[in-house]
Amino acid sequence: MLTEAESLIWDRGHLGRADLTARFLESWIRLVQAAPRRVALVAGVIAVLSLVVAAHGLGFKTDRTDLVDPTAAYYADWAKYEKEFGGESDIIFIIEGTKRSEIVRAIKTLARDLESFPQAFQNVCYRIDLSRLHAKGLYQLPIEDLEAIDSRVKPLTPLLAGGWRFLTLDSALGAALAASSTAIDKQQSLDESGRQKAAAATRLLQSMTSYLYNGRAFRSPWVPLRSPTLGASVAGMPEYFFSEDGKTAIVRAEPIKDTSSLSDFGKSVDLAKRMIDRMEPVFPDLHFGLTGLPVLEADEMISAKRDSTRAMLISLLGVGCLFMVAFRAWRHPMCAILTLIISACWTLGWVTLTVGHLNILSASFIVTLVGLGIDFGILWLSRFESMRGLGLSVAESNRGAATTVGPGVLIGGLTTALAFFTTMATGFLGLREMGWIAGSGVLWCLVGAFTVLPALLVLTKGRVRRCERELVADQPAALFLARRPALVGLLSLLVVIGLATQITKLRFDYNLLNLQSDGLASVEWEEKLVERMGASAWYALSMAETPEEARRLGEEFAALPSVGRVVEVASLIPTDQEKKRPYVAAISKAVADLPTTEQVKKLPPPELAKLTERIEAIAQLPKNVPVSELVAITRLRHAAEETLEAMRRLPLLDQDRRVASFQTRWLEDLFGQLRKLHDVANPEPVGVADLPSALRSRYLSPDGTWLLQIFADASVWDGEPLNAFVREVYSVDPHVTGKPISTLLSLREMTAGYQRSAWLAIGVILLAVWCGVRSWRDSLLAMTPLVLGCLAMFGLMGIASISLNPANMIALPLILGIGVDFGVHVVHDFHASNGTYVLGRGLGRALVLTSLTTILGFASLMTASHRGMSSIGVVLSLGVACCSLAALVLLPALLQLLSRTRVETAVLSFPHGDSSSTSSPSETEAVEAA
Structure with a gap:
């Protein structure tokens, strides 16, 4: 037999004994409450072990090639290049000044310092020794x-x-x-x-x-x-690498990979920065800078780690304070926050065991968990305290929360996780990893909400606050909205339609430098390098089997409109040397x-x-x-x-x-x-051994493969020049590779992956929602906040000139899950109500608090100096705000209009007022009070 309180719980919303999900959750909570100390202790021990595992095994990958699917065709070309030449990982030292002699002296000093640390640097390239080539210069004619x-x-x-x-x-x-x-x-x-x-x-x-x-x-x-023309290709080459105005010079050094560091080249980059600091007092009239992919990636990693840690702390603090203010207490909110922390620890351990590393996309997942995971606790505590306000015990209130909001929490969490998991169907490795990590994190938060939180609530207990009684009555959350549902719905739709017309202004920003932190020195020096020397850390790479093929490719690349210059050494080995040899020999003999x-x-x-x-x-x-x-x-x-x-x-x-x-x-x-x-009349033909060692090590592999570096005429960090450059170099060599190639193709793959996963996610979410509400109409209604919220979000982004970029696109699967989650709770409440539907104050307050904490959690990312991470916070906050407004304003108005049809149907079904089928006012009040 059920107790009176239990009967009250089960009668609410017509859940009844047939609701298997609610029955299962009620039984599960009984098990948890049977041994709350043991549950909390086991959860805490696993959390500590997870942190230990993560501290010793969780890595951080900053190389964007680590985000690419190894089976992709363009990755195979990159892998071939890495096998032959070891990768393009030069640290570029930049020296600025007005006196060439002073710059040359600084170059020599810096090169000597770099060569004194062979454990950190190799292939130091600061000048080109052309003596051997110059001695055979006649062969160049x-x-x-x-x-x-x-x-x-x-x-x-x-x-x-x-x-x-x-x-x-x-x-x-x-x-x-x-x-x-x-x-x-x-x-x-x-x-x-x-x-x-x-x-x-x-x-x-x-x-x-x-x-x-x-x-x-x-x-x-x-x-x-x-x-x-003698010496045009030899004597014309710079002995040192100066800009045209002679005021800027560069030194290149290849860092040694260090697997013990979080970043592959972190120690070499740190040493390079210390060298620059020591050089500045010695040469006070010169300016020194660092750039290159190892520096950019190391700086990005440091910035991302610092920003994500700060954002996580701000998020936890802000959400905790908002939680406590909303509930006017600290004990129960602290239970929810502690549950969230334990769940995050579990997630870290799980990620370490299943993936082993984070990347620049997944680095912010803990912050997103703060915004998402706390939602489960808010909904649970809102119902729990409402039940306590009715005079139910802690155990009964936990079971009541499980049977009323539990199914909605479960369905919402599963649909959010599924939205993430669908990204694993894409070919973009970074997106697959992010989907797995974020989806797993949501599931672990869901597990914590159904185990740790009820256990902690039993252990902490706390006083009963009778003031919560008013929150469980089905009073409208916003009376002025409930009175005019048609007008509210029409105005809301007009606003959404108006915003949707601005989507055409939305742009995609390809420039990865725009994702870096404001004022980052390596980014500023990279931009100077492109401006003053026509060089960049980004360039295309082509490989040839013979010097003749390399020369042919070089000529074809140089003829492309988007190409600024081509660097290769095959042209330093002249053609027709056997035909030229008699003339060179005669001249050499004459001037001997x-x-x-x-x-x-x-x-x-x-x-x-x-x-x-x-x-x-x-x-x-x-x-x-x-x-x-x-x-x-x-x-x-x-x-x-x-x-x-x-x-x-x-x-x-x-x-x-x-x-x-x-x-x-x-x-x-x-x-x-x-x-x-x-x-220049040495009669011996020019051979590979005559090439400067600094060039030979970079442009000729030990296996005899010749390398060409193709630099764009414009900055390939920007979208249009990048697309034109990649399209044209592919027309010459379909196996061309390099960072511009892999980045553009991976961005295309990622965009296509987002599109495919979005459609897949919508289908999977729709099916999951249907499994929860068993109605296609209600399933489509649950997705209404997502659709309308996304339209509004994209329109607002177009108006505010907020571009989509490779970083903030990660927000899209998050918004898919969150938008549906809001709709699921409202539709579930509608499905469990009688008569004309109004959004109750209890659920309304829970959803408002949920959206505020979620927005606050995501908005903490906006404090990041890393502009990519900050843009994730902007898009997520905007998306959650739009979806929550659609769920709290437009969807209830629509459901209220639909429920009138339900009431009319019910009246027509019982025209004579069958007393056996209707409730008395006192019974209705009792049910509504529950």
Whole structure:
């Protein structure tokens, strides 16, 4: 036999003995209340063990490739790159200043410091040693240029073979005079050698004239022996890595992975920061900064951990205070908060055992549990204290809560968990992990609500507050809303429709830098790096099996509109080396034995009188020259006349000194050019061993795979440039990889996963709700707050210019579960009521408090400096507010209108007022009071 109180509990809402869920929960609570101390003790011990397990086994992954499904096609390309080259994990040191020499000194100091910590850094790249490539620079030229150089060197062969001592101004001018005189006497055209001698003598005289007028203005009369394109790909490469204005330089160092740290490169990044701090006092005129993926990810991890911890504390404190104010007590609210903490500990242990780590998406799950898990406690305590206010015992009140709000709590919790679990059907690993962690957390909170909380309530007991009696009466939660349900429903729908029209303004922000903390130094330096040097921590990567393929790919990538530059080393190994080798060998042999500058200076000065006679003879060349040579010989004669005029302007002693100085400068200029040619004329072909080690280790794998880095012309942190860049590089190489590629494709995969999981979640939730209420109409009604709340939320986001981003999209499955949870409780209350439906004050207060605590829990994330985490708080708070308003205002109005049809049907069914089928006023009041 049931006691009177038990009968009252079971009669409320027509639950009856047939409600299996309520009967099961009532039986379960009896078991819990039979041994409350044992339940609380076991729960506490498991919580402590879970914390110990989490402290020793729970990791934190910041690499975004850890969020990607390993079976994805683009991940296979990335895995191949990591296997060949070890990953793109350079720490980038940036140095700013106005004096290049000071920056170079700082670079050398920093590089020396980095190389002194081999346990933390490897492959330090601060300058490029081009000596071996420069020595074989002639191989970089096309064959046509080599032929031209060879043709200029061949006429000098007799001089270079030991006759250089006989090369004087007089001999050079004499050769031109003899060739010109012979052509004039025979009235014949000059041969090729004669024309070259005449042209060389003309340039020589013009240069000499200029020098006679100004002894400091020497102008070389020699035709350049080197091609102007020589060294464009070698000597043109920077020895140090400077920006175009020479005010910014970078140093790269690859950090050593440390598995003992939370972040893979945390210790190396910390050491790098300490090095920067030590450098600043030594070089006070310079500015130092750090960026690169290891730094960005380490800073993001630190920021996320700090922000999530602070948000969790703020959330717990805020929710606890709100809880205590609402219930005007501290004992029972503390039971609910303690239950939540125990459930969170269980979740941490479970996550450690099943997943083993958190990622940047799941780092905030504890904070979300505070907002979600406390809802179960609020609903339970609201009904529990209402039952206590009727004079029921603690045990009876627990059972009453189990049979009345228990099914709604159970269905709401399960639907929320299912909303999370549906994300596990996506291909995005980070989303699957988040779905599993958050869904499991909700279930553990649900377990705590049905075990730990009832046990703690039995143990703490507490006084009965009769003031709660008024809260159990089915008085309208908001009388002014209940009086005009049609008007309230119409106005609410108009507001939702108006907000829904603004959804078109909603945008998606791809830029991951916008998710980082405000004022984060590594982000600011990354933006400077892109702006000043056209470089970035983000670039595409392509691999080739041969240097020929790498060069071809490099040319095709460079031709793309979205590509700014391509970095590769295959082009440093010239093509057609076997065809070029004879020319290089001939040039190398010709310039093998050159006089030194001291030997040139020791040559005897020219005889001024003899030289003057030679110049006068040129000036007196006849004018009856062959027409074909008229211009050349006329120029030669005029040049000689100008030289004689310049000599007459100087005293004889100055003439002798100036002419001797000119001859020395003239010979030094020639042999200087020949030495430069000698420096790049090593006849051995260019091989892999000649590549600078700093480049070879980064762009050529031990297995012989050649790497290309493709930098975008615009910042690929932004959505449109990123999409264009990825689309175009894929057109050249379908296996291209790199952070821009994996990020964009994973974002697309994540977005598609959200869409698929959303539809799946809606179907699963609808089925779960139907299982609880056994009515498709009521199931659809329960989902009304979710649908209308989401429309309103997206519209408000469009109006407020709040963008969706890779971080706050995680809020969507949360809102799915929460929105349905509100609707389930209202529909369950409607299903259990008689007559015209109004939202009772008891449930209304519980739902308001639930939404406030949930919003407060999520709003704590808005205090995060990490903008991605903060945006999660904004979207969650906004979504919960919209869904709760729809559940508290629009849905009750709609149900009130529908319940009038129910009343009319009931009246028509009993037109004669069958007393056996209706309740007396006193009976109705008794039921409603219960």
